[in-house]
Amino acid sequence: METIEQTFKSETKTIKFLMRAFFFLIHLAIMTEFVDNPKFRIGLRLAFFLWLAKPYYKTIKHRYYTYWTFSALLFVYLLFKIYEQFYVLDNEHIGILYLISSLLLIIKMYLLSSPIYYPQISWWEYDFRYRDDLKISVKSGEHDFSARLTDLRRQAGCVAMFEEIKLGEEIIVNAALDEDNVLLRGIVMSKRRDVIGRPLIYGVQFKFDSKSNKKRYIALERLWKKQKHSKRKMKFAHV
Incomplete structure (x- = not known):
């Protein structure tokens, strides 16, 4: 039976794996979009997400609460891309990549929504x-x-x-x-x-x-x- 410390280390490794898999799938989806329809704006989007991976990882490493802002924006973006790829552009293979990315994001957010990583604090309560x-x-x-x-x-x-x-x-x-x-x-x-x-x-x-x-x-x-x-x-x- 695993000790609490071993379970914690295992969970931390899982979070790191989900982080890498999440950005790998997003980069793969954008590159597939670029191959399917080469446009300058798609190239800019790929460059932006390549840059975003590092500051996003830092929010988790240092447990900054900006992680949740980043994650919420990413989730909204992924929902938009899933809708666009499935119902507008009819690119199901790209839509599946975005869908899996959103599921990985949800799992990662659930694991991190613990008092050990991100405790809830009543910032708004002055009294x-x-x-x-x-x-x-x-x-x-x-x-x-x-x-x-x-x-x-x-x-x-x-x-x-x-x-x-x-x-x-x-x-x-x-x-x-x-x-x-x-x-x-x-x-x-x-x-x-x-x-x-x-x-x-x-x-x-x-x-x-x-x-x-x-x-x-x-x-x-x-x-x-x-x-x-x-x-x-x-x-x-x-x-």
């Missing part, structure tokens, strides 16, 4: 009282730290705190649930600091090697949703 987070404590070795859980999805979470923790270190997340405490074991998979003076952002993969761990995660998820709902009600009660 900290209404932010989608949960006060927790984190135990690392013999030390206990105050922290906040700012995202909880797909059996992973985003922990924000000022203290330094090494990648690959096992931690225990302690969250208050009514009168009880929910304890969850997890491994730090990613670390980022978006702004100097702000907390470090840790992507944590929770461990599910027993049924009790799964039950505790479900309880934490229930608490997370309850807190979000109550904060939303409190916010709009003052409008």
Whole structure:
């Protein structure tokens, strides 16, 4: 059975493969278009996508949120090309290349839509009282730290705190649930600091090697949703 670290490395390799396959198919589709109908604008489009591959890869490598803007624009472009090739120009062989590219893009976006890679942050919420987070404590070795859980999805979470923790270190997340405490074991998979003076952002993969761990995660998820709902009600009660 694979460890969490091995699974994470395997997923990272899959994302890199999907990235290469995605641009290979797009370049192949544009070159096929050029052979079928040689035009200067198609050549310019090919040059643009050859250039785009590098900055697009950087957004993933450094986990810039501009990745989602790039991906959304690419998806709209691919939808247009699929429609054009299938229903306007009747080039099904080129349309299939764009269709496969869009499927690869969707799979890649799904894999990256995790708190480990791109945690959801309430950028638009200026009042900290209404932010989608949960006060927790984190135990690392013999030390206990105050922290906040700012995202909880797909059996992973985003922990924000000022203290330094090494990648690959096992931690225990302690969250208050009514009168009880929910304890969850997890491994730090990613670390980022978006702004100097702000907390470090840790992507944590929770461990599910027993049924009790799964039950505790479900309880934490229930608490997370309850807190979000109550904060939303409190916010709009003052409008």
